[in-house]
Amino acid sequence: MNHNEQEWTIESKSSLLDLKLNEIWAYRDLLGLLVRRDFVSFYKQTILGPLWFFIQPLFTTIIFTFIFGNLAGISTDGLPKPLFYMAGITAWNYFADCLTKTSTVFKDNAGIFGKVYFPRLIMPLSIVVSNLVRFGVQMLLFILMMAYYYFTDAPFHITWAISLFPIIVVLMALLGLGAGMIISAMTTKYRDLAFLVTFGVQLLMYATTVIYPLSEALKKYPAYAWIIQYNPMTPIMETFRYGFLGEGTFSWGSLSYAIAITTALLFFGVIIFNKVERNFVDTV
Amino acid sequence: MSNNVAIKVENLSKAYQLGQIGTGTISRDLERWYARMRGKEDPFLRIGESNNQNTRSKSDVVWSLKDINFEIEQGDAVGIIGRNGAGKSTLLKILSKVTAPTTGKISGKGRIASLLEVGTGFHPELSGRENIFLNGAILGMRKREIQRKLEEIVDFAGIERYLDTPVKRYSSGMYVRLAFAVAAHLESEILIVDEVLAVGDAEFQKKCLGKMGEVSKGEGRTVLFVSHNMDAVATLTDKSIYLKNGKLESYLDTETVIQSYLQTDVNEVGVYIKEPKADRPSITRAQVVTSELNGFHMNGKDLLIDIDINMPEIIEGMAISLQISNPKELPIIYTYIFDTDTKILRKAGINRVRCTIPNCKLYADKYYLVLHLAESKGRTKFEEIHRVCEFEVIMPNKIIEWGWQKNVCVYTEDFVWANL
The missing domain is CATH 3.40.50.300 (P-loop containing nucleotide triphosphate hydrolases)
Structure with missing residues (x-):
């Protein structure tokens, strides 16, 4: 027998602050394989599969341009309307996908969780990484659109803040992950929460600067704009637009606020997720 | 520790x-x-x-x-x-x-490897090879480790030819074999x-x-x-x-x-009970009395079968027969009793008959009864009951080696081997 066998204990209670990150590291290959599974199975199931990635944002952009841009006449800070909405939709979709998919992780994986142990956090992590594929495709569409408007001399310009793009992506992913894990943990006990998620995400979109710029909200509803400003997705969205299109309300203060909220939600999310994970098999 | x-x-x-x-x-x-x-x-x-x-x-x-x-x-x-x-x-x-x-x-x-359910996390769209890696990783193996064991796993499961076929095209047998192979080769x-x-x-x-x-x-x-x-x-x-x-x-x-x-650990098993019929003879109760409790019977011991028959009125010339069948519905033992040979069922109401099979040497498996109740002269069949009184024959001391198989035979017999 080899002598470096690891010793382990299983106890009824575990420390809340034990985030089991070393275990996740040990299972990193599983993360990669799960992402690969999602990717391959998506491609194998439908020929139109990848096309859906394009259709959804494209049509939403067209409709938003029509209704909010032309019919309601909401300002886009002087940016070409489709470009403005496309930026919002691309970023929002990634966040919303991470949030909704993570929030049903226990329900979707009840079968496998009930039979074999692996660090459960791997599952939501794989969701967030898998969604990057879709996000990447939509970013490509967005960049193509930028190129089109660039050659038609539309009034927009890339700013230095584009270098914050990696941070923005990570923030969106972790914010969706953190909030999603909290919801997922609660839905194992209180099922009705699951219905709220889809609805809530929709409402949240209107409280984020997806279809209007923050500047417009501050101008028109100065008394209520704080709701939008306290939404951690708002600074992320504004930074994204400011970086790629040169318009948006960027400040280090609000970005730091978003980072702080994300970190807090993520930390709290992991703790509550780990706590629920230990016994959820008995309740589902 | x-x-x-x-x-x-x-x-x-x-x-x-x-x-x-x-x-x-x-x-x-x-x-x-x-x-x-x-x-x-x-x-x-x-x-x-x-x-x-x-x-x-x-x-x-x-x-x-x-x-x-x-x-x-x-x-x-x-x-x-x-x-x-x-x-x-x-x-x-x-x-x-x-x-x-x-x-x-x-x-x-x-490290603990658990085979609670084989094939957990198999994805039907993925190939056998991809599923080996995915399943192995779920069970806690690193990629390198699976790579090293791949040949052994494939060999054990016997799926070389279908390694790159999506597992949804696998037969259920192949599926299970592959799943067991992955789990069994985990280094734990x-x-x-x-x-x-x-x-x-x-x-x-x-x-x-x-x-x-x-x-x-x-x-x-x-x-x-x-x-x-x-x-x-x-x-x-x-x-x-x-x-x-x-x-x-x-x-x-x-x-x-x-x-x-x-x-x-007593558990009432192997009993068939039915309400008596008013208009004709019927079996109200049948029980296999096994040598052990819980419907387990030790190969080589006496097996008793008690049958209760309700007679609304006395009919002469009744006949009872029983078959003991294995789960594949193959009858292995057939026996009967005729009123013309031994007087049976000669009182109104419940009558009990007992069939004893001395040193019953059924091979280890599960068995059922098939019961027939008839009047032999008029050839009227009153009742035919299938698959009741399940019991299991065990032979804990005789099956020692790995080489045993299920279904090598259905009945054992005394034998003498000699080197001549």
Whole structure:
């Protein structure tokens, strides 16, 4: 027998602050394989599969341009309307996908969780990484659109803040992950929460600067704009637009606020997720 | 922890809550939380209740396991036996970290591989190869490790030709073989197996048993094996844990434990009961009296079959016959009694007849009765009852080697071998 066998204990209670990150590291290959599974199975199931990635944002952009841009006449800070909405939709979709998919992780994986142990956090992590594929495709569409408007001399310009793009992506992913894990943990006990998620995400979109710029909200509803400003997705969205299109309300203060909220939600999310994970098999 | 202990279980208990859990419990949660805040005990857990599923308990919390203590040494093959609901699966689930214990502690040494259900996480669209990697990773293997074992796994499962075919095109047998192969080749110090032998064809079951024997005896790994198949437990393990209503009844050598399980854990099985018919003769009760309890019969011992027949009025010339069939509906024993030979059923009301098969030497398997009730002269058949009174023949001392198979025969006979 080899002598470096690891010793382990299983106890009824575990420390809340034990985030089991070393275990996740040990299972990193599983993360990669799960992402690969999602990717391959998506491609194998439908020929139109990848096309859906394009259709959804494209049509939403067209409709938003029509209704909010032309019919309601909401300002886009002087940016070409489709470009403005496309930026919002691309970023929002990634966040919303991470949030909704993570929030049903226990329900979707009840079968496998009930039979074999692996660090459960791997599952939501794989969701967030898998969604990057879709996000990447939509970013490509967005960049193509930028190129089109660039050659038609539309009034927009890339700013230095584009270098914050990696941070923005990570923030969106972790914010969706953190909030999603909290919801997922609660839905194992209180099922009705699951219905709220889809609805809530929709409402949240209107409280984020997806279809209007923050500047417009501050101008028109100065008394209520704080709701939008306290939404951690708002600074992320504004930074994204400011970086790629040169318009948006960027400040280090609000970005730091978003980072702080994300970190807090993520930390709290992991703790509550780990706590629920230990016994959820008995309740589902 | 002492040096050669692989698993040590201390005061392990697990409570389950019955009934609805997910609805209307916000108030209850708050109550529980309030009790905990004051340092009091959980108001919804009643200590001292055991998991006897026959008596309805007052609270809706059931102890699936209660104060379990045992130690398993490295390299031991240990069986876990007990009736359905005795807590076997719960114990394995806790050991494999799928669920957490309510109280108590388990400590151990070495990696655990659990075969609670084979094929977990298989994706139908992925190829055999991709699924081997995915399943292996779910079970805790690194990519490198799987790569190293790939050939061995594929070889064991016998799917070389279909390695790059999506598993949705696999036959169910191939699927199970592949799944078992992945799990069996995981490098672990402790292997937990739950009823995997219930799957696959006889040939493959034999292979699995062989592999598990190899794992425990040859490689010196610790094996925990749960099964209802007493023969398999007897063959594979040296010691066994006997769980009864969530409590540890005994932990001794397998033979003793099986013996006490068969003799004490009474469960009314193998009885057929039917309301009498007013207008014609009918069988009201039939029972196979096996040599052991719970419908287990030891090969070579007397088997009794008691049949109660209700006669609304006396009819002369009745005939009763019975067949003992195996699960494939193959009749192995046929016997009958005619009123013309021995006077039977000569009183109105319930009559009991008994058929004794001395030294019944049915081979290890499950068996059923087929009963016929007729009037032989008029050739009127009153009743024909199929597949009742299931019982199981065991031969715990005769099946020793790996080489045994199910279905090598249906009946054993005395024999003498000589070297001439």
